[in-house]
Amino acid sequence: DAGITQSPRYKITETGRQVTLMCHQTWSHSYMFWYRQDLGHGLRLIYYSAAADITDKGEVPDGYVVSRSKTENFPLTLESATRSQTSVYFCASTQGEGVGYTFGSGTRLTVV
Amino acid sequence: GDSVTQMEGPVTLSEEAFLTINCTYTATGYPSLFWYVQYPGEGLQLLLKATKADDKGSNKGFEATYRKETTSFHLEKGSVQVSDSAVYFCALEGGATNKLIFGTGTLLAVQP
Numbered sequence: 001d002a003g004i005t006q007s008p009r010y011k012i013t014e015t016g017r018q019v020t021l022m023c024h025q026t027w028s029h030s031y032m033f034w035y036r037q038d039l040g041h042g043l044r045l046i047y048y049s050a051a052a053d054i055t056d057k058g059e060v061p062d063g064y065v066v067s068r069s070k071t072e073n074f075p076l077t078l079e080s081a082t083r084s085q086t087s088v089y090f091c092a093s094t095q096g097e098g099v100g101y102t103f104g105s106g107t108r109l110t111v112v
Numbered sequence: 113g114d115s116v117t118q119m120e121g122p123v124t125l126s127e128e129a130f131l132t133i134n135c136t137y138t139a140t141g142y143p144s145l146f147w148y149v150q151y152p153g154e155g156l157q158l159l160l161k162a163t164k165a166d167d168k169g170s171n172k173g174f175e176a177t178y179r180k181e182t183t184s185f186h187l188e189k190g191s192v193q194v195s196d197s198a199v200y201f202c203a204l205e206g207g208a209t210n211k212l213i214f215g216t217g218t219l220l221a222v223q224p
Contacts, residue, residue, distance in 0.1 A: 043214040045212075045213075090155055
């Protein structure tokens, strides 16, 4: 099916563990983004990518790592999870300026 | 830097009431402007957009006009329904990287 898919939908992990959130899109959009959504903060940009092998930091990148070896995939890794990283994470993609983003359904991550 | 300010919620209305959610922005240049909607437990969906001054975006009875002179993009609907209950996000897209900057969101609750 065409679209943008995030996995897992829900994840509980322990403090200090590494966890990877997956994002896959089927349109070959150039641009992909990771946001976190927290009450009172709206959506904040973690990392973005303009193309395969091109990534850059957003507003809140500390504690996160991304890679983009293929256009369609943009995984987000928490190297050593902390409770402050408990959040809902959204992946998004767009083909270009003025088009708007398409968002995935989100991953709700709880760090205990 | 670029920013978006939208009215605090929650906004509670009766069915068939008129809706206005205010959004103002600060940006260099001429950003594209968007409204996104998020239903409970889901990702964000693009509701409408405007890419230049005086453009009016519209969808599903919602409208917003890009006002450069007042740096505003207020969302309006003439008659809300219970099914419109959701969180609404105003956003701007600026710069060469197509990054979206979001407001903090406004929760709309429509009562029958």
